[in-house]
Amino acid sequence: xxxxxxxxxxxxxxxxxxxxxxxxxxxxxxxxxxxxxxxxxxxxxxxxxxxxxxxxxxxxxxxxxxxxxxxxxxxxxxxxxxxxxxxxxxxxxxxxxxxxxxxxxxxxxxxxxxxxxxxxxxxxxxxxxxxxxxxxxxxxxxxxxxxxxxxxxxxxxxxxxxxxxxxxxxxxxxxxxxxxxxxxxxxxxxxxxxxxxxxxxxxxxxxxxxxxxxxxxxxxxxxxxxxxxxxxxxxxxxxxxxxxxxxxxxxxxxxxxxxxxxxxxxxxxxxxxxxxxxxxxxxxxxxxxxxxxxxxxxxxxxxxxxxxxxxxxxxxxxxxxxxxxxxxxxxxxxxxxxxxxxxxxxxxxxxxxxxxxxxxxxxxxxxxxxxxxxxxxxxxxxxxxxxxxxxxxxxxxxxxxxxxxxxxxx
Numbered sequence: 271x272x273x274x275x276x277x278x279x280x281x282x283x284x285x286x287x288x289x290x291x292x293x294x295x296x297x298x299x300x301x302x303x304x305x306x307x308x309x310x311x312x313x314x315x316x317x318x319x320x321x322x323x324x325x326x327x328x329x330x331x332x333x334x335x336x337x338x339x340x341x342x343x344x345x346x347x348x349x350x351x352x353x354x355x356x357x358x359x360x361x362x363x364x365x366x367x368x369x370x371x372x373x374x375x376x377x378x379x380x381x382x383x384x385x386x387x388x389x390x391x392x393x394x395x396x397x398x399x400x401x402x403x404x405x406x407x408x409x410x411x412x413x414x415x416x417x418x419x420x421x422x423x424x425x426x427x428x429x430x431x432x433x434x435x436x437x438x439x440x441x442x443x444x445x446x447x448x449x450x451x452x453x454x455x456x457x458x459x460x461x462x463x464x465x466x467x468x469x470x471x472x473x474x475x476x477x478x479x480x481x482x483x484x485x486x487x488x489x490x491x492x493x494x495x496x497x498x499x500x501x502x503x504x505x506x507x508x509x510x511x512x513x514x515x516x517x518x519x520x521x522x523x524x525x526x527x528x529x530x531x532x533x534x535x536x537x538x539x540x541x542x543x544x545x546x547x548x549x550x551x552x553x554x555x556x557x558x559x560x561x562x563x564x565x566x567x568x569x570x571x572x573x574x575x576x577x578x579x580x581x582x583x584x585x586x587x588x589x590x591x592x593x594x595x596x597x598x599x600x601x602x603x604x605x606x607x608x609x610x611x612x613x614x615x616x617x618x619x620x621x622x623x624x625x626x627x628x629x630x631x632x633x634x635x636x637x638x639x640x641x642x643x644x645x646x647x648x649x650x651x652x653x654x655x656x657x658x659x660x661x662x663x664x665x666x667x668x669x670x671x672x673x674x675x676x677x678x679x680x
Contacts (some may be wrong), residue, residue: 420441576605
């Protein structure tokens with residue numbers, strides 16, 4: 271039989287543990303909930319989840335993130351984060367139109383106080399859920415995270431090229447849905463400053479949260495051969511064929527040069543064209559997938575590259591946008607070969623980034639500028655804290671703090 275003192279200590283420890291557990295459960299029950307919904311973005315999307323949702327988590331919210339897949343373990347260590355990789359279909363699939371019904375079901379079960387919508391086709395369902403909650407006397411703060419100007423994308427890119435007959439109808443239908451739903455949206459998160467002028471319906475209810483880079487170690491690897499990198503979404507309108515043609519001419523003068531194409535290529539025709547082309551062109555290396563690659567794979571290739579190619583065609587759909595790769599290239603301190611565009615020239619001038627070579631990928635004579643690779647690899651260290659996510663995170667934290675101070679859980 272245990273001594274009385276030992277039994278008392280054991281009882282005290284039990285009750286302390288019981289009340290701590292009770293307190294934690296109480297806090298968990300009364301924690302604010304935020305849901306993040308998208309269709310074609312991964313449940314652990316670098317912007318919607320890794321940046322925005324995790325900032326909400328740091329501010330005390332329980333997080334529910336929905337998407338089409340996840341590169342993270344859905345049973346993660348943080349009990350306040352729940353990933354739902356519930357979608358899996360092609361960009362042009364009609365199943366996208368019904369995805370909102372499934373989201374509506376989950377929202378009804380979760381009952382979040384904050385809902386962040388990252389897909390235009392889910393917006394009407396989010397509005398419906400908000401109005402149902404309003405009928406029940408519940409408050410919901412609805413946020414529309416605008417990552418793209420869908421209207422311009424549909425009209426001026428090749429994403430819906432096979433739908434050319436209905437392209438204008440689709441573009442104006444999407445814009446009408448955004449305009450119609452906008453009066454029920456409480457806040458617009460804008461990924462680009464230009465959206466504030468391009469989208470008249472956002473008015474003053476917006477917060478610009480740019481796609482700046484999460485801080486990392488950014489450890490470069492010593493590369494003996496010049497490696498040119500084309501990463502991100504692999505498509506013709508983003509200069510895919512110009513990049514291959516560009517490096518092929520470099521390869522003629524520098525036989526050990528390499529072009530790495532790394533990213534998502536969801537157009538089957540281009541995907542298989544690249545696979546076939548790799549067999550014919552020894553300088554070409556592919557790491558492409560019809561689904562989004564994990565950010566770890568991208569970072570590995572960032573570290574192993576020498577020069578980044580950004581042969582974007584100057585297109586009305588994105589000529590005023592700042593690609594995330596600009597911030598990433600500056601964080602990794604890489605030389606950038608980029609198509610001339612006044613907006614981008616102003617951007618790099620503002621950030622005083624010195625490792626940019628402006629060329630016209632359409633004109634062969636400019637390829638001669640890239641031959642002195644030994645000189646290009648000699649560069650001083652560039653440091654600018656404004657290229658990192660922390661500067662945007664502060665704005666988001668202030669927004670969340672203001673919301674918390676003006677709301678109570680009902």
